[in-house]
Every structure is written in C-alpha cells, then in structure tokens.
Amino acid sequence: MGNTRREFTSELKDEAVKLVINTGRPVSTVARELGVAWPSKNKASKEVGAWIEDRYNRRRRHTSLGQVSPVDFELQYSNQNAVFAKAA
The missing domain is CATH 1.10.10 (Arc Repressor Mutant, subunit A)
Structure with missing residues (x-):
C-alpha cells in the first residue's frame, strides 16, 4: 500500500x-x-x-530591495533598528 x-x-x-x-x-x-x-x-x-x-531564494538580489539579497536587507534593517533603539 x-x-x-x-x-x-x-x-x-x-x-x-x-x-x-x-x-x-x-x-x-x-x-x-x-x-x-x-x-x-x-x-x-x-x-x-x-x-x-x-x-x-535568500541569496538572489531583488530590485525592490535596492539590489540586495533578502538576508542582507534584513541584516541592514535590524542593524538600523538597533541604532535607533540606542539613540532613544
């Protein structure tokens, strides 16, 4: 079966x-x-x-993300948020 x-x-x-x-x-x-x-x-x-x-596909560059991969975009975004959190 x-x-x-x-x-x-x-x-x-x-x-x-x-x-x-x-x-x-x-x-x-x-x-x-x-x-x-x-x-x-x-x-x-x-x-x-x-x-x-x-x-x-986490490595392919996306035009909607400024020609960076989703993983790199998320890292940039999280780093940016960390900087803003420290400044607050």
Whole structure:
C-alpha cells in the first residue's frame, strides 16, 4: 500500500510560507489554521522548511530591495533598528 500524496495549490503554499515568515508563528500553528495536517510536528517542520528553502531564494538580489539579497536587507534593517533603539 502506497501513501497518497496530497496536492496543494501554489497559492496556499505561498500563503503558508508568508504566514510563517511574516508572523513568526510556528509551522504547526499555521498548518493547523490552514487545515493542513502532518503525521508529526517534526515531519511538518522538515517538509515546510525544505519547501521554504527551495522556494524562497535568500541569496538572489531583488530590485525592490535596492539590489540586495533578502538576508542582507534584513541584516541592514535590524542593524538600523538597533541604532535607533540606542539613540532613544
């Protein structure tokens, strides 16, 4: 007996990734909210994490970010916030 693989739309996958990245909520919480269930929390984290790594290119430079990668942009943003926090 083989396992039946469920298919999800790319829109649902994109929304799930955005929720995990932008809200900081755990993968398991987002999956439960979207009605997606995995046999274990560990399996959910591995599958969603692998999908994020495959889909979300952290090294590619983005024109909307001033030709820097998302990782570099976030580092610049967090450093800028740290400077503002010290000044306050």
